[in-house]
Amino acid sequence: MDLKYEDVKQKLQAIKEIRVHYPIFSAILANMERCLEESVDLAEPLCMIITGDTGVGKSTIIKTMSDRHPSIKTSEEVNTPVLVASVPLPATIGALYTSILTALGAPFPDRGKIEYKRLRLFELLKRCNVRLIILDEFQHLVERGTRQRIETVADAIKSLINQTALPFILVGMPAACAVLEYSPQLAGRFPLSAEIPLFDWLEQPTSFERLLNCFEKALPFAKPSGFGDETMPARFYLATGGNFRSFTTLIRDASRSALMQDCARIEREHLIRSFNTLLAANRRLRANPFQESNTAIERWIYQLRRNQ
Ligand SMILES: Nc1ncnc2c1ncn2[C@@H]1O[C@H](COP(=O)(O)OP(=O)(O)OP(=O)(O)O)[C@@H](O)[C@H]1O
Numbered sequence: 001m002d003l004k005y006e007d008v009k010q011k012l013q014a015i016k017e018i019r020v021h022y023p024i025f026s027a028i029l030a031n032m033e034r035c036l037e038e039s040v041d042l043a044e045p046l047c048m049i050i051t052g053d054t055g056v057g058k059s060t061i062i063k064t065m066s067d068r069h070p071s072i073k074t075s076e077e078v079n080t081p082v083l084v085a086s087v088p089l090p091a092t093i094g095a096l097y098t099s100i101l102t103a104l105g106a107p108f109p110d111r112g113k114i115e116y117k118r119l120r121l122f123e124l125l126k127r128c129n130v131r132l133i134i135l136d137e138f139q140h141l142v143e144r145g146t147r148q149r150i151e152t153v154a155d156a157i158k159s160l161i162n163q164t165a166l167p168f169i170l171v172g173m174p175a176a177c178a179v180l181e182y183s184p185q186l187a188g189r190f191p192l193s194a195e196i197p198l199f200d201w202l203e204q205p206t207s208f209e210r211l212l213n214c215f216e217k218a219l220p221f222a223k224p225s226g227f228g229d230e231t232m233p234a235r236f237y238l239a240t241g242g243n244f245r246s247f248t249t250l251i252r253d254a255s256r257s258a259l260m261q262d263c264a265r266i267e268r269e270h271l272i273r274s275f276n277t278l279l280a281a282n283r284r285l286r287a288n289p290f291q292e293s294n295t296a297i298e299r300w301i302y303q304l305r306r307n308q
């Protein structure tokens, strides 16, 4: 393969692996660790619910937690301290069991009736020495559900917690909270909760600027790209709405262009193009924030603040 392309590919991979431990991220991880470590000493396991809109970084936190506690296989046993499963669609209790069985590496995870799956699940959780179960995309089990259906889900989770005596962390879009709202019995088992917000540069400029700074430092370019300069934080905020996925989409694409052109940093033109091709259709702004003059950006921000 072309040597230059190989180098660009490696750098892009490194950019994909950048993980920023911003304060809320670290606080949530610390509470996830509490669920794992403290539950063994408690009468009832310590459970947690984490919610946030699409793209705020929920699955990234889960991945960070499971990377910290990887599954280890020896010839005698399997140790999977942190088990991560994703709630599938269409979401039924049977499908949930299947996805946990899949995460446990069970052969033919879909086999059998619901009771058979449940028993198999308990056996495998023990055999794999699972100490914490994280369920991602939990809103699939409750969104658009009737009250009765949500109560059924809550009951199933409650008996899973009771019978396994393991802590659960439920993660999903804000609708996931319905499971606790409809079941006070379950809510009592989830004393820890966290909501991951969008970065709000208007209200908390420093946390967004720190994120920009962290990312810029981690990028594999010879020169700094100036993300913190003058109106740049405002431009990034307008372009992404403070959403992590929009931010990384923009940076990864702009980095690719800069690397392909052998540039020493990401230039404004790269950001202009990446915004136009990848974010403009969804953001539907009145202009490309990277293309406007400083005065136009200041006016734009002034109007935003006034309309708040
Ligand atoms: N702390 C972080 N550091 C670096 N990149 C991050 C971080 N959090 C999220 N990202 C990036 O933002 C993007 C979206 O993150 P993620 O998939 O975790 O969001 P999500 O909340 O799970 O979204 P969805 O609800 O759509 O599943 C990913 O590309 C991820 O790499």
Ligand SMILES: [Mg+2]
Binding pocket: 058, 059, 060, 136
């Ligand atoms: Mg996700």
